Amino acid sequence: MECNSPFSVLTKNYQQILALAFAVKEINGNPQLLPNVTLGFHIYDSYFNAKWTYHATMLLISSLERFVPNYECDSQNKLTAIIGALDSQISLYVATVLDIFKIPQLIYGSPPVMHDKIPGLPFYQMAPKEALQYAGILSLLLHFRWIWIGVIIMDNDDTGERFLQMVLPEFSRSGVCFAFIERSPKLTFASEIKEVLQQGAKIHDKIMEGKANVILVNGESYTTMFMRWLPYLSEQEHMANEAKGQVWIMTAQMELTSVVYQRTWDIDMFHGALSFTIHSNDPPGFHQFVESRNPSSTQGDGFIRDFWQHAFSCVFPSIVLGKVEGDICSGEEKLENLPGPFFEMRMTGHSYNVYNAVYTVAHALQALSLSRLKQRTGVHREGLWFQKKEFWQLHHFLRHISFNNSVGDRVSFDKDGELVAGFDVINWIFSSNQSLLRVKVGWMDPQAPPNQAFIINEDAITWHRWFNQVQPHSACSKTCYPGSRRQMKEGRPFCCYKCIPCPEGKISSQKDLNDCSECEDGNYPNKEHDVCIPKAVSFLSYEETLGISLACIAVSFSLITALVLGIFLKHHDTPLVKANNCNLTYTLLISLLLCFLCALLFIGQPWKVTCLLRQTVFGIIFSVAVSCVLAKTTTVVLAFLATKPGSKMRNWVGRRLATSIVLSCSLLQVGICTVWLATSPPFPGADKHSMAEEIILECKEGSAVMFYCVLSYMGFLAIVSFTVAFFSRKLPDSFNEAKFITFSMLVFCSVWFSFIPTYLSSKGKYMVAVEVFSILASSVGLLGCVFAPKCYIIVLRPELNNKEHLIRRRK
Known part of the structure; x- marks a missing residue:
């Protein structure tokens, strides 16, 4: 759970801690997996800052009593692997330190951007290839013929620029134009809030001024928290009051998160959004595990009281000095009553990645221990244990890991250390009490045949109320129907055009064609110039x-x-x-x-x-x-x-x-x-071109x-x-x-x-x-x-x- 947002605690991330604890509990209770070995974990905050991220990473590889990196004085402190982080830049900071000690890092968020100056760092991505996600987004746009879209990226590091480099050329080649490309600022320190709000107002006005009804957003986990500010940031009052709806398309790195004082804010802007998420499932027993959490019955959880106070807007008297202001936390509040942006009972995609990451490390350790048994070395009288210097060998087993988790999903990596899996297309549906319903409306499966790789169920999608349940249209120009073609407007993107009728002798049988085509020999266009009709055979007949x-x-x-x-x-x-x-x-x-x-x-x-x-x-x-x-x-x-x-x-x-x-x-x-x-000599022939609607049988x-x-x-x-x-x-x-x-x-x-x-x-x-x-x-x-x-x-x-x-x- 990130604890130092410039706004407040992000309670949504607490589920990731629970997923980690639940996975470790399951493994320790499984006699078939790592018998006589007990897994433990430490959780450190990254603080969205390079300095404190490096410090937290060094603490992980140090003794518990003293800050001495790589010094082992306690046999119970054996750092095997690190799971983190949710944001790409934090993962890069952590990987830079871990590369020295050859400790593997399993990233459950977005991967960092690798430059030529950065060596091959030891991390494994618990998410599929980004190129697969972008191909799915393109397929979604083309399926609904959304060719005029806006793009918002996070202006925090090279991740946004990499997104543009991968997306813009391919989307343009496929006929998608960009109404605008805006960069939202990174949320860091309170001193930058004024600049953040100004940039947000600019983005909101750009959205409202344009014709684009589809907005593609590529950001980090907290990006939606910033997006919720947009309706309140407009510098133009008439735009702030408009109820225009959009179809938001979110990438897999993003989660629907909110801070405490956004609890009463209208979340209708995200109603009907489509999100590409990593395929996830609820492991058996996870729902009961979450329901059983409360501050009074949970031991060893240093996050739950802080989470409880922010999630339920209450305080515990025992930790407050003086007079208590506000509601008192009873500890008996129900997590299932929390709005979706604050906490979800169903396991989210990021939590599912954490869960799989813990099992991946456990299976890799199991494979390593079996390998050591075969060599008759490293056997302790109380069971299997490992020297810290041996953990670099874990990379070999991680690269070749392959197992089915408790839900039955296959977990394995490709040659690039990326998870072999697909993406789900999720439709976000909100009710009046901000409860969130995630409906799976499609998927992107890389192992399916090309014509079945992307599947979307239009009937299952709930659109924003502004569209009155009519499929949204997002184009710079009106659709050119069959019988006409597109003519580009000078000085405008190629998606902005006007429609002109097909010339005589040509047709267009589909919408939005760039050029009309001639009919094959023996056919001629109808009056609407959208269908070719077989020509009638004509000659001077006795029957006429x-x-x-x-x-x-x-x-x-x-x-x-x-x-x-x-x-x-x-x-x-x-x-x-x-x-x-x-x-x-x-x-x-x-x-x-x-x-x-x-x-x-x-x-x-x-x-x-x-x-x-x-x-x-x-x-x-x-x-x-x-x-x-x-x-x-x-x-x-x-x-x-x-x-x-x-x-x-x-x-x-x-x-x-x-x-x-x-x-x-x-x-x-x-x-x-x-x-x-x-x-x-003369010979019989057919003239197919002199008459538009007839084939003339004649003597040449x-x-x-x-x-x-x-x-x-x-x-x-x-x-x-x-x-x-x-x-x-x-x-x-x-x-x-x-x-x-x-x-x-x-x-x-x-x-x-x-x-x-x-x-x-x-x-x-x-x-x-x-x-x-x-x-x-x-x-x-x-x-x-x-x-x-x-x-x-x-x-x-x-x-x-x-x-x-x-x-x-x-x-």
């Missing part, structure tokens, strides 16, 4: 209105073309049909019929065969049709020239010329298509150059035909065929010149629809302009279809 409409138009005009062909075949012996070169007419009509039908190749799902035939069949058939038009136009011109006296053009007029024009022009297009198919051209060569050659033939027809439009002809061809070529060229920009600006099935429409429109233009006037005369005005009329028209 556009596809069936174009197919019906193509079939209808192919039937009309067949009807026109039938009319011309039926009236093949009439002057009108004979005058228009029957073979060219039939070839043109057949090619137009095939042009209408080839449009059907563009409708339906693309397959390998249809992709090979689409553009090549279309290009060849249209070239034949345009070649026929060119041949008809050329024939008209040559026929007119041949009628002039002495013209040599008569030798060129005839079927041979027309056939030559059609074959030569068509075969050239066939050659282009053959090269195309041989080098880089293979070679775009060859595709445009086919179109360009067809356009060249059309332009030549249009030019020839245009210049011959005023030639005297019975049926003005040159004019009709001019109109047809004008329509044809207009359609295909407008096709190219329309085609390039369209996407998906609409590109195919544009090409089908161009095929049908140009074919209809040729059919209507060239053959409609002739069909009109043949069917509706047969009286004009005679030789006399032809001759009269020419004259």
Whole structure:
């Protein structure tokens, strides 16, 4: 029990003395452990001061009668090991002295910080690795998504700085930011109280001003005593009156302690706190042992009367001179009635460490004694005993110690002298009378699989009343929900950001993502940009209105073309049909019929065969049709020239010329298509990127150059035909065929010149629809302009279809 706090006695630490006495009593009463050997102990106060700590340590290694270090004149005074201390700096002072005598020290509090100038000191840590605790704290923060926290450390030695060096980089890499990092002063002497209070006021105001609802505190056993001052230290009255609650996260070194005059202070600020504690249990019989303690029935306890007076705020008349002021201690007060910050009936983590430390020394002595028995040395007629110079050998047995204590927990050290154990996550719950209930809500187990190393039970946690039992939120910025991403704010920590929607084509399916991701091929974002939806397969299908409409138009005009062909075949012996070169007419009509039908190749799902035939069949058939038009136009011109006296053009007029024009022009297009198919033919493919919500099944051209060569050659033939027809439009002809061809070529060229920009600006099935429409429109233009006037005369005005009329028209 620390007795010289600048404020008062810390009654909470009295349980650690009881744990020590209880463990020694159990061992001395156990015939299986150290038989015929009686353990004893001395307790010295460290006074939170290096000078008095060194003095107390020297007293431990001296004779009881005189202060002569390492002088043994009493066989009953055999210092075997030292258990202490609760604070890291005190442990370092003690270890510095004990290193000279090779006496082991078992530390039940926080370990000291070792520097390069400090040699390897002989101490054993009755607590697990600190790195394991920090990993558990990080897991807790990430589990609840507390990424904006405040940190308070003790500014007493290098322990706080070591904590920051270990925690800050790892926490930052995991996405945790720090709203503030404050250092609370060390509580030492009364002359420094003013400075302590000023620093406390600064810390309180920093907590109240910020948005951080989670405060991580790393300190010593008495740190909570200082924390209880914070609500009363604010320099700003409005902040002092605020009832804002926080989630306090305490490290394992801290205990909930209070001094006497804090008895009536509100402790609600710690309600719902989460504490990482070393795993502890109540040994059998400890509760009864504590209940039996009272000043009247306890012998040899030099602490109990002082503890009793401070714990119950009373005095014993026998030790007070003069008039007694205040309540009189009866000695029959009940320890279980004390508030939790003053004393707990259940064994705390630090007391459990003391208990295990005593048993660790006992088992090490047992192992050493058995070793000496085997060597037949060191055997006394009254039992086993040891020379003081032999206790350095105890280190070997301490390093390899391993046993189960009375509760069944395993106690052993790793290669670094640290206890092999885990941490419990404890939820502090307070009632109106300051009674403390510790509820285990999780644990950190280093020996469990990685995905099960940290376990937390959210439903078992009681939060501070300020949160109305809703899980607290602690972040610098609002949560960015799926469909948005975080954008950092300039000049602020990376946890401070604003949320912006995901750009087109990207999604975010989780909260607080730094960047949006693209959907895999075959998927596209929904309207909220938080889910990828499979794209629909799209092509110009017979099952949709556009596809069936174009197919019906193509079939209808192919039937009309067949009807026109039938009319011309039926009236093949009439002057009108004979005058228009029957073979060219039939070839043109057949090619137009095939042009209408080839449009059907563009409708339906693309397959390998249809992709090979689409553009090549279309290009060849249209070239034949345009070649026929060119041949008809050329024939008209040559026929007119041949009628002039002495013209040599008569030798060129005839079927041979027309056939030559059609074959030569068509075969050239066939050659282009053959090269195309041989080098880089069209093939079926899927375009997953042009349309956001569709996968377009289409025919890839293979070679775009060859595709445009086919179109360009067809356009060249059309332009030549249009030019020839245009210049011959005023030639005297019975049926003005040159004019009709001019109109047809004008329509044809207009359609295909407008096709190219329309085609390039369209996407998906609409590109195919544009090409089908161009095929049908140009074919209809040729059919209507060239053959409609002739069909009109043949069917509706047969009286004009005679030789006399032809001759009269020419004259």
